[in-house]
Amino acid sequence: MKKTISDIKISGRRVLLRVDFNVPIRDGVISDDTRLKAAIPTIDYAVSNGARVILCSHLGRPLKEEKKAKERGLPFDRERFSLRPVASHLEKLLSRNVDFLDSCRGPEVFRFVSEMSDGDVCLLENLRFEAGEESNDTSFSEELAQLCDVYVNDAFGAAHRAHASTAGIAEFATRRVSGLLMERELKFLGRLLDSPEKPYVAILGGAKVSDKIPIINSLIEKGVDRILVGGAMAYTFLKANGYTVGKSLVEDDMLEQALEIQRSASEHGVELVLPTDHQVVDSYDPLNSRKTIPIDFTNAGLVGLDIGIETVALFKEKLVGAKTILWNGPMGMFEEKPFDAGTIEVAKAVAEATALGAVSIVGGGDSVAAVNETGLQGSISHISTGGGAALEFLSGKKLPGVDALEDK
Ligand code: ADP
Ligand code: MG
Numbered sequence: 001m002k003k004t005i006s007d008i009k010i011s012g013r014r015v016l017l018r019v020d021f022n023v024p025i026r027d028g029v030i031s032d033d034t035r036l037k038a039a040i041p042t043i044d045y046a047v048s049n050g051a052r053v054i055l056c057s058h059l060g061r062p063l064k065e066e067k068k069a070k071e072r073g074l075p076f077d078r079e080r081f082s083l084r085p086v087a088s089h090l091e092k093l094l095s096r097n098v099d100f101l102d103s104c105r106g107p108e109v110f111r112f113v114s115e116m117s118d119g120d121v122c123l124l125e126n127l128r129f130e131a132g133e134e135s136n137d138t139s140f141s142e143e144l145a146q147l148c149d150v151y152v153n154d155a156f157g158a159a160h161r162a163h164a165s166t167a168g169i170a171e172f173a174t175r176r177v178s179g180l181l182m183e184r185e186l187k188f189l190g191r192l193l194d195s196p197e198k199p200y201v202a203i204l205g206g207a208k209v210s211d212k213i214p215i216i217n218s219l220i221e222k223g224v225d226r227i228l229v230g231g232a233m234a235y236t237f238l239k240a241n242g243y244t245v246g247k248s249l250v251e252d253d254m255l256e257q258a259l260e261i262q263r264s265a266s267e268h269g270v271e272l273v274l275p276t277d278h279q280v281v282d283s284y285d286p287l288n289s290r291k292t293i294p295i296d297f298t299n300a301g302l303v304g305l306d307i308g309i310e311t312v313a314l315f316k317e318k319l320v321g322a323k324t325i326l327w328n329g330p331m332g333m334f335e336e337k338p339f340d341a342g343t344i345e346v347a348k349a350v351a352e353a354t355a356l357g358a359v360s361i362v363g364g365g366d367s368v369a370a371v372n373e374t375g376l377q378g379s380i381s382h383i384s385t386g387g388g389a390a391l392e393f394l395s396g397k398k399l400p401g402v403d404a405l406e407d408k
Pocket of ligand 1: 205206207208211230231232233249304305306328329330331332333334335363364365366367368
């Protein structure tokens with residue numbers, strides 16, 4: 001267990017709060033403020049406990065983009081990567097003043113934070129304007145640590161990267177704890193690794209088996225009872241088992257690996273469930289040929305884009321009685337209607353199982369987007385903000401940004 005912000009004294013302290021404010025910004029306007037809202041509880045907590053709150057985050061990849069622009073002889077718009085619009089948006093969300101500093105290091109920043117009063121909030125400029133951030137540079141890490149008495153990391157989504165503000169800083173900051181959002185992520189995801197209540201059912205989908213091998217292996221080792229496989233990833237398994245999958249998305253170089261996973265699953269007594277029907281279109285007439293057919297009826301010209309109703313019913317049945325559910329990867333090409341149907345139905349089934357007592361966790365960028373579209377977020381126990389970090393964590397990898405924090 002990691003220490004959290006509520007375990008230590010923060011009143012009157014300068015708290016450097018590493019957040020994930022990597023939000024989409026268009027013409028200075030934030031088009032999706034989910035990540036800002038997710039950080040509010042920790043900021044509010046720090047403010048109401050009398051801390052001096054120094055927020056810091058990355059936004060995009062300014063140095064890489066600048067280099068690319070230079071190589072192509074194109075102009076580079078640095079302002080696009082400034083966190084300034086975030087400060088004003090945050091002021092509205094917090095209903096309080098947020099000072100924006102147009103740098104994240106140097107004597108002026110140091111002077112500003114030394115003169116802050118209890119309950120003040122400021123936001124530093126994008127950490128990634130400094131090369132030292134991504135290179136995990138020692139002197140930049142030390143400088144960041146000097147800005148604060150307490151370092152708090154609430155950026156779970158960035159915890160899989162060993163950068164100065166997530167990892168390097170640990171060597172110099174005297175106190176290093178998690179924020180409330182990070183704490184919640186570690187609690188829910190940690191339980192899956194340590195002591196998942198059984199029956200434990202995983203639902204895996206998305207595009208590629210290759211992306212998900214570490215997590216599948218970890219699930220099998222951690223005693224998952226069943227793995228329901230949907231999405232394009234199912235076709236690699238189906239093809240490996242001799243089915244015709246037509247023009248569906250398959251990773252031909254992963255067929256042997258897919259069989260290996262099946263073998264390992266059966267050795268560990270894990271039931272691996274594949275789709276029995278799917279929604280397909282004719283690759284030559286995709287707009288007018290949609291139909292749902294059994295997997296065995298697939299011919300060479302068809303493309304599978306979603307699981308079918310029979311598979312939905314099968315997956316629902318396999319979720320009955322589950323006490324722990326992990327879902328990663330959409331069941332079909334959910335961005336294109338009506339191929340979101342399987343994903344929506346599975347979301348409903350997960351919500352129902354949750355109402356009946358299961359702890360349900362959804363992780364992965366696209367999966368979270370899909371669940372948010374269904375409006376069922378409130379009926380799922382935990383929706384991870386972690387994206388790639390959540391997948392690495394669940395694969396059993398140590399995350400540098402988590403390792404950097406003090407143990408309880
Ligand atoms: P996550 O981000 O949640 O980990 P992935 O990135 O692994 O999920 O997978 C999401 C992608 O998989 C989506 O873009 C979706 O369109 C695609 N996908 C799922 N099923 C299919 C399918 N049958 N054919 C093509 N693409 C699919
Ligand atoms: Mg994805």
